[in-house]
Amino acid sequence: MIEIKELHKYFGDLHVLKGIDLNVEKGEVLSIIGASGSGKSTLLYCINGLEAIQKGEVKVDGVSVHAKETNLNKLRTKMGMVFQQWNSFPHLTALENVALAPRIVKGRSKAESREIARAQLEHVGLNDKIDVYPSALSGGQQQRLAIARALAMEPEYMLFDEATSALDPELVGEVLDTMRLLAEEGMTMICVTHEMGFARDVSDRVAYFHEGVMEEIGPPDQIFNNQKSERTAKFLANVR
Amino acid sequence: MNFDYTFHWRPVFRKLPELLEASLVTLQVSVLSMIIGIAIGLVLALLRIGGPKPLAWVASGWIETARNTPALFQLFFFSFGLGAFGLNLTPYLIVLMGLSFNNAGYLAENFRGGFQAVPDTQLRAARSLGMSSAQAYIRIIIPQVFRIVYHPLTNQLVWAVLMSSLAMIVGFRELAGETQAQAFKTFRIFEYFAVAALIYYVMVKLILGISRLLAWRLFRY
Numbered sequence A: 001m002i003e004i005k006e007l008h009k010y011f012g013d014l015h016v017l018k019g020i021d022l023n024v025e026k027g028e029v030l031s032i033i034g035a036s037g038s039g040k041s042t043l044l045y046c047i048n049g050l051e052a053i054q055k056g057e058v059k060v061d062g063v064s065v066h067a068k069e070t071n072l073n074k075l076r077t078k079m080g081m082v083f084q085q086w087n088s089f090p091h092l093t094a095l096e097n098v099a100l101a102p103r104i105v106k107g108r109s110k111a112e113s114r115e116i117a118r119a120q121l122e123h124v125g126l127n128d129k130i131d132v133y134p135s136a137l138s139g140g141q142q143q144r145l146a147i148a149r150a151l152a153m154e155p156e157y158m159l160f161d162e163a164t165s166a167l168d169p170e171l172v173g174e175v176l177d178t179m180r181l182l183a184e185e186g187m188t189m190i191c192v193t194h195e196m197g198f199a200r201d202v203s204d205r206v207a208y209f210h211e212g213v214m215e216e217i218g219p220p221d222q223i224f225n226n227q228k229s230e231r232t233a234k235f236l237a238n239v240r
Numbered sequence B: 001m002n003f004d005y006t007f008h009w010r011p012v013f014r015k016l017p018e019l020l021e022a023s024l025v026t027l028q029v030s031v032l033s034m035i036i037g038i039a040i041g042l043v044l045a046l047l048r049i050g051g052p053k054p055l056a057w058v059a060s061g062w063i064e065t066a067r068n069t070p071a072l073f074q075l076f077f078f079s080f081g082l083g084a085f086g087l088n089l090t091p092y093l094i095v096l097m098g099l100s101f102n103n104a105g106y107l108a109e110n111f112r113g114g115f116q117a118v119p120d121t122q123l124r125a126a127r128s129l130g131m132s133s134a135q136a137y138i139r140i141i142i143p144q145v146f147r148i149v150y151h152p153l154t155n156q157l158v159w160a161v162l163m164s165s166l167a168m169i170v171g172f173r174e175l176a177g178e179t180q181a182q183a184f185k186t187f188r189i190f191e192y193f194a195v196a197a198l199i200y201y202v203m204v205k206l207i208l209g210i211s212r213l214l215a216w217r218l219f220r221y
Helices: A040-047 A072-076 A094-104 A110-123 A139-151 A169-184 A196-202 A220-225 A230-239 B010-014 B016-050 B053-068 B071-084 B091-117 B120-128 B133-170 B175-186 B189-218
Strands: A002-011 A014-024 A029-034 A055-060 A079-082 A157-161 A188-192 A205-210 A213-218
Touching: A002 A040, A014 A040, A014 A213, A029 A040, A029 A196, A040 A055, A040 A157, A040 A188, A072 B120, A079 A139, A079 B120, A094 A110, A094 A139, A094 B133, A110 A139, A139 A157, A139 A169, A169 A188, A169 A196, A196 A220, A205 A220, A205 A230, A213 A220, A213 A230, A220 A230, B010 B016, B010 B189, B016 B053, B016 B091, B016 B133, B016 B175, B016 B189, B053 B091, B071 B091, B071 B133, B091 B133, B120 B133, B133 B175, B133 B189, B175 B189
Parallel strands: A029 A188, A029 A205, A079 A157, A157 A188
Antiparallel strands: A002 A014, A002 A055, A205 A213
């Protein structure tokens, strides 16, 4: 379970997150929507400790992410992260991209980690691209590679930071399908997304962020059809 | 103008073994100065990017001096300069330190450019997988930087080989020094330096060829 309490985050003078309270249960799929600059991506970075926080607390399975004594490298193996700019490692083949972290972070043997990598590449439908370098993959394939790479660490949570925003329109579908597949398999997911269809169909809950505040959170039906907040309604009226 | 100079190549060819041996010294001191230069250059680059202020200044001073003053003067510093303080190094050490100093300065800027060319997001992605900072640098960042600086690195090695010829002025017997010593025994100065130039040319071409082969082998992506 991910517990976020009274979380405040500043970039210099800029107050990016203004007291976020949020719990995400095991097995839940949460989508976060909102305008650019509303703090949704920053929240993900705070959850896996890539960003420091100024106030409040983030706990993952009871472990405080920003406490000094926390072994962040170890904690991060529980949380896979997929970025907007997929960030495949260009100097490694698809297989090596996925096999690297299990070997050097988790200490798996070379053969074991390659086996894990092969299985995950198949999982995301890249079994025919094993020995290919990322430069020869399309954006959608690179994003699926990034998902396989995160899954290879056998995470309990997956954080998606606008995973389809940088993709050509015709490539969005294959990545969303992969994310749907994970959701069906019961993965706990937090998805920052601009894909309203995905948020509506796949999520258990949807949260709307506005200027660093979680304006509204609830089941997709509430957010998309019976908004309690004016702001949510206005935002959705604009994106549709 | 009357051209009445007669070429005599025989004396040069008789001393060819000595010249070739001296060219090995050239290669050795150049390669060694590159290895030292790469190690120091990497440190200078990292210090200039994100080191504590005083150390970043030292790094900047080193880089600026190495790049913006004559290489010959840099050699003089390690010979006459240090000599004035009673520190008399052997010619070999003078040349090795001079070349390393110069290489480090130039390579530092190459490395700095390389580090800046690798997006920050690569580091984030690596860290998000649970890699430590050191693991991320060694496995993800530095291999990418290495590819970016590979050709500049080759250029610098060529430059080091050619620049090492300045060593003859501080009395070191690498190829240029040896050539000069032999040339002034027979006064076949033109012939000697022509042959030496040819040897330099072949060495540089060899380095470039090997570098290209290695690049082809190393960078499959």
